[in-house]
Amino acid sequence: MEIIIGSPPPITPKQPKVQQSPSPLIEAELLHHRPPRKGIAGPSGMERREKPVKDPQRGRVLTLLVADGSVLPKDLEKYKVQLRFVRK
Secondary structure, three states, X not given: OOOOOOOOOOOOOOOOOOOOOOOOOOOEEEEEXXXXXXXXXXXXXXXXXXXXXXXXXXXXXXXXXXXXXXXXXXXXXXXXXXXXXXXX
């Protein structure tokens, strides 16, 4: 049994989400592309990863080169990457 003395905090209206300005366009060069890995076994049966994770069956692995890495955000792992392809 839990006894709480006092009142709950007042309900406030939901704050609108602040629109962030769109990030600048960062140009990259496609170095290589390949199909996803089929399994997690490495050379001579050694596991590559600690937990079994499957790559998407129809996925592709892309290797990109950003010429000026200083334009990338410092906390890159907090961002979602979206690609737009433009023909040369």
